[in-house]
Every structure is written in structure tokens, then in C-alpha cells.
Amino acid sequence: MSKIKFITGFLTLFLLGNLKAQEQxxxxxxxxxxxxxxxxxxxxxxxxxxxxxxxxxxxxxxISPWKSFAGHEFQYYSASVEGRYYFxxxxxxxxxxxxxxxxxxxxxxxxxxxxxxxxxxHNGDLLVYSNLYQKGYSLILGVTAGYQFNISDRWxxxxxxxxxxxxxxxxxxxxxxxxxxxxxxxxxxxxEVLPYRGGVMISxxxx
Numbered sequence: 272m273s274k275i276k277f278i279t280g281f282l283t284l285f286l287l288g289n290l291k292a293q294e295q296x297x298x299x300x301x302x303x304x305x306x307x308x309x310x311x312x313x314x315x316x317x318x319x320x321x322x323x324x325x326x327x328x329x330x331x332x333x334i335s336p337w338k339s340f341a342g343h344e345f346q347y348y349s350a351s352v353e354g355r356y357y358f359x360x361x362x363x364x365x366x367x368x369x370x371x372x373x374x375x376x377x378x379x380x381x382x383x384x385x386x387x388x389x390x391x392x393h394n395g396d397l398l399v400y401s402n403l404y405q406k407g408y409s410l411i412l413g414v415t416a417g418y419q420f421n422i423s424d425r426w427x428x429x430x431x432x433x434x435x436x437x438x439x440x441x442x443x444x445x446x447x448x449x450x451x452x453x454x455x456x457x458x459x460x461x462x463e464v465l466p467y468r469g470g471v472m473i474s475x476x477x478x
Contacts, residue, residue: 298322299362300477301427303331307470312337315470319429321361329353329368333468338377343384344404344446349374351468353415353433362427362474368415370433370468376441379404398445398452407441407458411467425476433468 298321305315317331330352337345351372358365383400413435421427440458444451453459 301362301474302477303329303429303472303474305470306473308333308335311340317472319355319362319474324360325357327355327357327361329355333374342401343379344377345379346377347374348376349409351411355415357419362419362421364420365418366416368417368431368433370411370413370415370435372409372411372413372435372467374409374411376408377404377406399447402445402447403443403452404446405441405443407439409437409439411435411437413467415468419474427474427476429472429474431469431472432466434464434466436462436464437467438462 300321301319303317303319305313308315314334315331317329319327319329321327330350333347333349333351335345335347339345349372351370353368353370355366355368357363379401383403385400387400413433415431415433417429417431419427419429439461441461442451442455442458443453
């Protein structure tokens with residue numbers, strides 16, 4: 272709860288600060304693509320819009336279409352909105368951001384990559400961890416730290432990472448039978464703190 276209050280407070284300060292910081296009439300907009308994830312066929316693109324001298328607002332989407340990636344389910348679709356504060360000026364050098372994201376997924380958690388076996392307490396079936404996967408959605412609040420620098424008049428590189436609290440709602444399935452392996456009738460619920468965004472964004476100035 273304290274983490275949620277902190278992030279909510281950061282967003283409030285961001286909005287209040289932006290209302291007081293309309294110092295420049297011209298603003299810039301950058302179109303961005305994540306070079307790190309593009310190498311594995313994952314789309315992560317965004318737009319960052321300057322609000323004032325030190326504040327920007329970014330929206331981005333993340334699409335991983337892999338029904339199977341290295342033998343594991345890896346379908347993940349998310350959208351996020353992030354307010355950023357630059358210590359120097361917008362699009363230059365160090366910044367902090369507050370991020371809100373929502374996602375839908377069909378994936379296999381890393382803790383299920385083992386071939387170990389166990390007996391399902393719910394119905395007595397013998398299950399293999401590597402045959403199990405999860406399907407559901409998440410609501411996430413996080414804090415971003417990053418560094419952006421200019422390489423030409425219109426091109427920037429943005430290096431960043433985000434850590435946050437994720438509230439997950441999912442159902443677990445056995446891919447060999449198609450049946451649920453968990454005893455819940457509805458969604459399982461879990462909460463965890465984890466890194467959930469990051470990479471190297473190549474940014475092109477639209478205006």
C-alpha cells in the first residue's frame with residue numbers, strides 16, 4: 272500500500288508541477304522504438320510528448336505475439352502511460368517517471384520451466400511443471416529511471432528501466448490436457464514487486 276501511495280503522490284506532484292511550468296510555447300514530440308526487443312520479434316513502440324521545459328508524457332505499447340518462444344508461452348500485450356521529470360530539460364539526460372500499465376498475457380512463469388513433477392492436491396493428477404502455463408491480466412504501478420541523450424538533430428537514444436508493484440489475476444492450465452491445474456473457480460490473485468519495463472529506445476523527433 273505504501274508503494275501505491277508513493278507512486279500516486281509522484282503522479283500528483285507531476286501534474287501539479289506541469290500546471291505551474293508552462294514556460295515555453297514550443298514543444299517537441301518523439302516517436303520511439305525499442306531496439307532491444309526488436310531483435311527477438313517483439314514490438315515495443317511509443318510516443319513521448321513534451322508538456323513543458325522539464326516535463327513530458329509518454330504512451331507506449333508492448334506486443335509479444337509468441338505462442339511459443341524457446342519452448343515457453345510468451346504472449347504478452349500491454350499499454351502504459353508515463354509522466355516524466357527531467358533534471359536538465361526535456362529529452363536530455365537523467366529523468367524519473369511514474370508509470371501506470373495494464374497487460375493481458377498467456378505465458379509460462381520462469382519458475383515453471385523445470386521438468387519436475389508434483390501431485391495436484393486438487394484432484395490427484397500427476398503434473399509436470401514445464402507443461403503448465405498461466406493466462407490472465409495485470410494492473411501495474413511503477414517508477415522509471417532513465418537517461419536520454421542526443422545523437423543528431425532529430426535522433427535520440429533513451430535507456431531506461433521500470434520497477435513496480437504488479438497485481439495479477441490469472442488462471443493456470445496444463446497444456447497436455449487443456450484443464451486447469453489450480454483449484455480456484457475464478458481468477459487466482461497475486462501481487463509482487465518486479466521489473467516490468469526497460470530497454471533501449473531509438474527516438475525520432477517528429478516536431
